[in-house]
Amino acid sequence: MNISQAAKQAGLTSKALRYYESVSLVIPGRNPNGYREYSPAEVETLRFIQRARSSGFSVEEVGELLQLYRNPARRSHDAKLLVREKIEQVEEQLRNLKEMRSNLRALADACAGDDSPHCAILDQLAGGESR
Amino acid sequence: MNISQAAKQAGLTSKALRYYESVSLVIPGRNPNGYREYSPAEVETLRFIQRARSSGFSVEEVGELLQLYRNPARRSHDAKLLVREKIEQVEEQLRNLKEMRSNLRALADACAGDDSPHCAILDQLAGGESR
DNA sequence: GTTGACCTTACCCCCGGGGCAGGCTAAAAA
DNA sequence: TTTTTAGCCTGCCCCGGGGGTAAGGTCAAC
Structure with a gap:
């Protein structure tokens, strides 16, 4: 083929x-x-x-x-070990992404999102307060 | 500096x-x-x-x-838009990782993990049944 | 003066391929 | 038969986000 x-x-x-x-x-x-x-x-x-x-x-x-x-x-034990290690890696990535998400949600919630230049997102990224 | x-x-x-x-x-x-x-x-x-x-x-x-x-x-609207888009991207990654995890868990659960060469993980990766 | 720590640019490396150039080959249409 | 088109080949550069290292210039302390 x-x-x-x-x-x-x-x-x-x-x-x-x-x-x-x-x-x-x-x-x-x-x-x-x-x-x-x-x-x-x-x-x-x-x-x-x-x-x-x-x-x-x-x-x-x-x-x-x-x-x-x-x-x-x-030995099937060895295959299962690889899968379990991969599960742990995936779970660590999940934890990291969830922390990012809560971080991002806090940023979004603090920002009015209107036509004004005042922006809590940029303030927090700049100053880092209440992060 | x-x-x-x-x-x-x-x-x-x-x-x-x-x-x-x-x-x-x-x-x-x-x-x-x-x-x-x-x-x-x-x-x-x-x-x-x-x-x-x-x-x-x-x-x-x-x-x-x-x-x-x-x-x-x-306009703070524009910053908030960037953050919301990023949240959606993060959530899509979360969905993908969760699907991987359930996939991996199914593989791990099907495998005895002993000294025998018979291994449901390798069977499923090879044949794709019940994936 | 000399040693060691710091700075500079420039190069190749990682993953998992994507895209493209230039050149053959195979199959289908005229 | 000839031509076109499609598919295959190798080899090269590209992506992100820097890490590592080499060869050389500079600065501060002793």
Whole structure:
């Protein structure tokens, strides 16, 4: 299968597939004309990558997941550990974003939002009172 | 004030200050020896930038906030609009992260996490059933 | 005078690709 | 058959927001 077909099957772009090859995640064979030829198994691996990426794993972490996927002597404990670490990272990002949001809400609430130049948002960013 | 002192006062790094200068946010004067010389007002602006950045605004958006800050004919409405847009962006990120988290939790819950190679996490990433 | 701390510019690096240039190749239309 | 169009190839620069480091100038203390 050609690169663009494989990309479509996996919900990715051709560029992403070339990138994943460059970082040794999926290295397809080549036709005599030099075109990449993706086997059905490689397309499955690409779908694996797409799902793992959209669950928040970095490309490097996807590489670790793929190593487990390809290793018949794996222990499911190791996969679960990766997922739990990712959950904790996501939760930290959630905490950070929630703090930003409450911060922003306080700014917005303090500002009249009218045609006057007086603005509590700019005042607070400038002076930092009651932050 | 020298760059490292100004950076310390603002809670930033010297490198960041040079970067902010390169993108025209704060352009300090120069001493005869070529060193950057930050005025107290410029240090205040740097603190403004630091607070806006830690509230989630991009460098480009901070530039817009600074334009308002420096414009005595501004309308507070415009500042409030920027803040509300940022709140919506933050909330979309929160939604995405929460979906990731529930996704990850489902993966983790389905996996025994023992010494066996059978792993529901890898199965689901591979096959996509019950995602 | 010399040492160490600070400053300067200039370069490459991170992630995860996007976009484009220039050149082949394959498939479809005339 | 020829031409057009579409798809593929590699290689390069770009994004944010700086971090790290190198090579060199400067300043203050001892």
